[in-house]
Amino acid sequence: MVTLAKRPKLFSEESFTxxxxxxxxxxxxxxxxxxxxxxxxxxVRYMWKYDLDLTNLxxxxxxxxxxxxxxxxxxxxxxIKDKLLEKYDMGLNYFVGNLLEKNGKYCPICIQESLxxxxxxxxxxxxxxxVHEISLLNICGICLMKLPYTHELLGLGICPNCNNSLTNKxxxxxFFEIRNR
Numbered sequence: 001m002v003t004l005a006k007r008p009k010l011f012s013e014e015s016f017t018x019x020x021x022x023x024x025x026x027x028x029x030x031x032x033x034x035x036x037x038x039x040x041x042x043x044v045r046y047m048w049k050y051d052l053d054l055t056n057l058x059x060x061x062x063x064x065x066x067x068x069x070x071x072x073x074x075x076x077x078x079x080i081k082d083k084l085l086e087k088y089d090m091g092l093n094y095f096v097g098n099l100l101e102k103n104g105k106y107c108p109i110c111i112q113e114s115l116x117x118x119x120x121x122x123x124x125x126x127x128x129x130x131v132h133e134i135s136l137l138n139i140c141g142i143c144l145m146k147l148p149y150t151h152e153l154l155g156l157g158i159c160p161n162c163n164n165s166l167t168n169k170x171x172x173x174x175f176f177e178i179r180n181r
Contacts, residue, residue, distance in 0.1 A: 004034070007068050011116045015051045016074050018117035021155025023067065030152060038062045047150040048100065051119055099123060104147040104154060105136040111157045112167040122149075142168055 006026040010019055017031075024031045031047070040059045050057055060071045067074065105121045107129035120126055121136055129136055139146050143162035151160040159166055 004029075004066055010069065010073065011114060011118075013118045013120055014116045015119035015122065016054050017047050017051050017150045018119075018155075019074060020050070021150060021152065022116060025152065025155045031150060031155070034066070038066060048102065048122070051122065052100065101138065102149060103138050104149050104151075105138045106147070106166060107132055107134060107136055108141065108167050109134065115155075115157050117154070137166075140164065140166065 004023055004027045006023070008019070008022050008026055020031045020034060024034050035047075035050070038058045041057055054074060055071050058071060063069070063071050063074065101122050101124055104117065105126075106117055107121070109132045110116075110118070110129060120130070127136055128134065140159035140161055142164040143159060145159070145161040147154065148160060153160040153163070154166075157166050158164070
């Protein structure tokens with residue numbers, strides 16, 4: 001069994017995909033390779049599904065061995081999702097289609113302070129960072145291209161479109177325009 005020698009601390013409210021990008025980068029492997037090791041599915045087409053339905057997509061024993069953490073520790077949003085689906089009696093497709101963003105969002109100050117992505121940022125109606133009270137971005141401040149939900153470079157705080165840091169000054173951004181996207 002492959003092990004990941006370096007296991008970073010899991011941040012409060014961090015998404016599983018954020019942790020996956022960080023642990024993969026620290027161990028010089030790709031997120032997709034790690035997913036192949038822990039998945040109980042042949043292939044998961046969309047990485048955001050791990051944040052949404054982690055416990056049903058992974059082999060929990062392999063996760064415990066590889067990460068040194070339980071699926072419950074890693075899949076906080078998955079637990080919240082289960083409670084919401086039960087309480088409001090809605091289907092998973094409705095929940096996903098109406099609640100979560102398909103592109104990545106981030107707070108440039110949070111990324112600079114502690115390189116991780118909160119699961120809460122992916123909720124469509126969340127537009128402001130709860131810590132810094134600034135607009136969350138879904139585009140790079142330099143090239144103005146939308147960000148994917150996950151990418152190896154995002155785990156390093158780098159835009160996969162232009163290779164610039166996501167913490168660079170956002171000179172060209174009209175924050176009013178971003179809020180209305």
